[in-house]
Amino acid sequence: KQIILLPGDGVGTEIMESAKLVLNAVASEFGHSFALHQHAIGGDAIDQYGTPLPNETIKACQQADAILLGAVGGPKWDSLPANLRPEKGLLGIRKSLGLFANLRPVKGFTSLLHASPLKESVIKGSDILIIRELTGGLYFGKPSERRENGNAVVDTLYYQRSEMERIIDKAFQSAQIRRKHLTSVDKANVLESSRMWREIVNEKSKDYPDVTVEHLLVDAAAMKLVTQPNQFDVMVTENLFGDILSDEASVLTGSLGMLPSASIRSDGVGLYEPVHGSAPDIAGLGIANPLGMILSVAMMLRHTFHLEEEATEIEQAVHETLRQGYYTPDLHIKGGKQVSTKEMTAIVVENMT
Amino acid sequence: KQIILLPGDGVGTEIMESAKLVLNAVASEFGHSFALHQHAIGGDAIDQYGTPLPNETIKACQQADAILLGAVGGPKWDSLPANLRPEKGLLGIRKSLGLFANLRPVKGFTSLLHASPLKESVIKGSDILIIRELTGGLYFGKPSERRENGNAVVDTLYYQRSEMERIIDKAFQSAQIRRKHLTSVDKANVLESSRMWREIVNEKSKDYPDVTVEHLLVDAAAMKLVTQPNQFDVMVTENLFGDILSDEASVLTGSLGMLPSASIRSDGVGLYEPVHGSAPDIAGLGIANPLGMILSVAMMLRHTFHLEEEATEIEQAVHETLRQGYYTPDLHIKGGKQVSTKEMTAIVVENMT
Ligand SMILES: CC(C)[C@H](C(=O)O)[C@@H](O)C(=O)O
Numbered sequence: 141k142q143i144i145l146l147p148g149d150g151v152g153t154e155i156m157e158s159a160k161l162v163l164n165a166v167a168s169e170f171g172h173s174f175a176l177h178q179h180a181i182g183g184d185a186i187d188q189y190g191t192p193l194p195n196e197t198i199k200a201c202q203q204a205d206a207i208l209l210g211a212v213g214g215p216k217w218d219s220l221p222a223n224l225r226p227e228k229g230l231l232g233i234r235k236s237l238g239l240f241a242n243l244r245p246v247k248g249f250t251s252l253l254h255a256s257p258l259k260e261s262v263i264k265g266s267d268i269l270i271i272r273e274l275t276g277g278l279y280f281g282k283p284s285e286r287r288e289n290g291n292a293v294v295d296t297l298y299y300q301r302s303e304m305e306r307i308i309d310k311a312f313q314s315a316q317i318r319r320k321h322l323t324s325v326d327k328a329n330v331l332e333s334s335r336m337w338r339e340i341v342n343e344k345s346k347d348y349p350d351v352t353v354e355h356l357l358v359d360a361a362a363m364k365l366v367t368q369p370n371q372f373d374v375m376v377t378e379n380l381f382g383d384i385l386s387d388e389a390s391v392l393t394g395s396l397g398m399l400p401s402a403s404i405r406s407d408g409v410g411l412y413e414p415v416h417g418s419a420p421d422i423a424g425l426g427i428a429n430p431l432g433m434i435l436s437v438a439m440m441l442r443h444t445f446h447l448e449e450e451a452t453e454i455e456q457a458v459h460e461t462l463r464q465g466y467y468t469p470d471l472h473i474k475g476g477k478q479v480s481t482k483e484m485t486a487i488v489v490e491n492m493t
Numbered sequence: 494k495q496i497i498l499l500p501g502d503g504v505g506t507e508i509m510e511s512a513k514l515v516l517n518a519v520a521s522e523f524g525h526s527f528a529l530h531q532h533a534i535g536g537d538a539i540d541q542y543g544t545p546l547p548n549e550t551i552k553a554c555q556q557a558d559a560i561l562l563g564a565v566g567g568p569k570w571d572s573l574p575a576n577l578r579p580e581k582g583l584l585g586i587r588k589s590l591g592l593f594a595n596l597r598p599v600k601g602f603t604s605l606l607h608a609s610p611l612k613e614s615v616i617k618g619s620d621i622l623i624i625r626e627l628t629g630g631l632y633f634g635k636p637s638e639r640r641e642n643g644n645a646v647v648d649t650l651y652y653q654r655s656e657m658e659r660i661i662d663k664a665f666q667s668a669q670i671r672r673k674h675l676t677s678v679d680k681a682n683v684l685e686s687s688r689m690w691r692e693i694v695n696e697k698s699k700d701y702p703d704v705t706v707e708h709l710l711v712d713a714a715a716m717k718l719v720t721q722p723n724q725f726d727v728m729v730t731e732n733l734f735g736d737i738l739s740d741e742a743s744v745l746t747g748s749l750g751m752l753p754s755a756s757i758r759s760d761g762v763g764l765y766e767p768v769h770g771s772a773p774d775i776a777g778l779g780i781a782n783p784l785g786m787i788l789s790v791a792m793m794l795r796h797t798f799h800l801e802e803e804a805t806e807i808e809q810a811v812h813e814t815l816r817q818g819y820y821t822p823d824l825h826i827k828g829g830k831q832v833s834t835k836e837m838t839a840i841v842v843e844n845m846t
């Protein structure tokens with residue numbers, strides 16, 4: 141089991157230590173052996189090698205079963221030209237490995253819901269899986285360039301039918317093992333690509349008769365996420381819509397620091413990372429919330445290695461830790477105890493056995 | 494003062510009656526004369542003329558100073574081919590009249606904030622003006638077509654520099670007469686069009702030294718609208734981002750039925766419409782909230798006819814009506830009184846004098 145660790149920037153390096161400790165605990169408890177190799181990405185790679193995605197990192201990732209990523213980016217690299225920015229490292233990995241399916245679960249933890257910007261009556265019971273297409277659309281379409289002597293500009297939203305089909309299949313399959321409701325989000329009243337998307341969803345729905353399908357325009361979806369988040373089960377959409385809606389959804393529960401994500405392809409190879417970013421404001425202070433990273437490790441064990449029992453044990457240990465009242469400074473639990481990144485990690489590991 | 498009325502579909506026809514009554518009241522109180530001409534658009538026009546935007550309607554609009562629109566669309570026309578759908582009428586009017594600046598104010602009414610999905614502490618004090626570019630980008634870029642025998646599809650995000658410049662100027666000018674803070678939203682870490690947008694905002698900011706500018710990525714903006722809506726003053730963005738974010742923002746205050754909008758061009762010609770749609774579920778029942786439409790009339794008087802006093806009088810009458818506790822069934826005011834569309838309109842008119 142070859143796992144590449146890409147700590148990246150900011151709090152990325154701190155929470156990657158938590159991931160290692162949790163993986164070690166799983167390995168010794170269940171008798172697995174994980175080969176961990178660390179490589180550079182993002183600003184860290186720019187500083188060391190002058191590029192956000194060194195060839196050596198790509199090569200290592202191409203041979204791996206799974207990749208754990210901390211976070212990339214920070215003000216230090218913000219004024220570099222676009223092709224030298226830390227984010228390019230992330231986009232490059234996604235594309236070169238073909239990680240087309242981004243899974244973003246959003247689920248509130250009861251003891252943390254008080255921190256939600258939404259009223260408890262609105263957010264309560266929400267449990268959404270957003271599935272975002274990750275390697276097509278406006279992110280990679282050509283041409284993307286200045287025109288007419290710099291007096292115009294063009295970007296291109298391009299999709300192949302097969303790219304739409306595979307992500308829509310993935311979404312139906314995910315809905316089948318959840319509550320069997322799929323919301324497909326598009327802008328079919330304006331975009332030709334959305335009309336093709338909607339056609340494919342309708343065709344595919346015949347192959348999954350147990351799943352109920354609902355079509356929602358992206359503007360209506362942005363509204364409904366705020367007004368009725370608990371009406372969603374699985375949501376599927378193209379790359380840019382997914383970027384916007386999954387980030388909107390990530391703040392609804394009030395515990396962004398706890399959300400994991402997976403970016404996978406059909407053979408199970410995947411990249412796993414917490415949803416929060418590099419958080420330069422608290423980097424180096426040892427207070428970052430490691431739970432988003434730890435829950436990403438659980439997603440990796442489930443989706444890439446099919447170690448369901450191990451994944452569940454980590455998730456239960458995280459829940460237990462919150463029930464016991466431990467929290468990092470980004471959260472707050474009444475009557476609980478504030479702890480550091482290291483302390484939180486140690487308690488989760490403790491709760492695993 | 495030539496005003497075209499386009500009631501359109503669903504509750505559109507009911508609230509247009511409210512607009513007429515309010516305009517009559519303004520006319521007689523201030524001694525103005527408004528020439529009102531009614532025309533067909535959307536599903537209504539499809540039923541009557543077989544097209545969502547008859548030539549006769551376009552011609553009338555081209556000669557008008559201002560247009561009041563009710564709403565377009567409904568399930569009856571949902572299965573028609575894309576070019577025959579009610580929305581095409583709206584897109585066609587915007588484009589053919591060059592109404593490039595969409596102004597969407599979002600402001601909570603104190604007596605209605607309890608209906609917000611957000612906690613009162615989060616939504617309190619929010620007063621945002623979203624300015625959306627309305628005639629460029631993915632909505633109108635060519636090619637927008639199937640490719641490779643239907644195995645691929647492309648849409649095009651195209652902007653001319655001048656299209657970006659004029660909306661960005663409009664936004665700076667709007668910020669100058671508000672709280673002097675401008676948030677420019679883009680996806681500059683991915684899109685070339687966003688990088689050009691950001692350059693222009695930075696150049697233009699030198700011409701408006703009294704305005705503070707902040708750049709926000711569209712995904713971060715979608716988060717911040719939910720977590721810190723009261724941190725925004727004016728927000729400006731391109732067409733599709735503006736579609737998504739302005740709709741997301743419209744549900745934050747809990748009173749969607751009260752929000753007006755304006756779509757204008759540099760010479761002041763504009764189209765004014767409430768933000769809510771045709772609401773087919775309550776159409777014909779006489780209970781639609783007329784306040785979004787009535788406040789759109791106020792925006793028209795201000796932006797097209799520069800009748801500031803008249804606009805303010807309408808807005809104050811609306812506030813007074815809510816203070817008196819009157820509400821339509823989409824709202825609720827504790828200890829207040831539920832009324833019909835007609836009753837609500839009559840009370841607003843009463844409160845105007
Ligand atoms: C860093 C950026 C390019 C990236 C994206 O837009 O995909 C990020 O926002 C994300 O969602 O992972």
Ligand SMILES: CC(C)[C@H](C(=O)O)[C@@H](O)C(=O)O
Nearest residue numbers: 329330359580581583584736
């Ligand atoms: C009806 C539709 C084409 C339109 C848009 O996307 O512009 C609507 O959502 C709006 O915001 O006015």
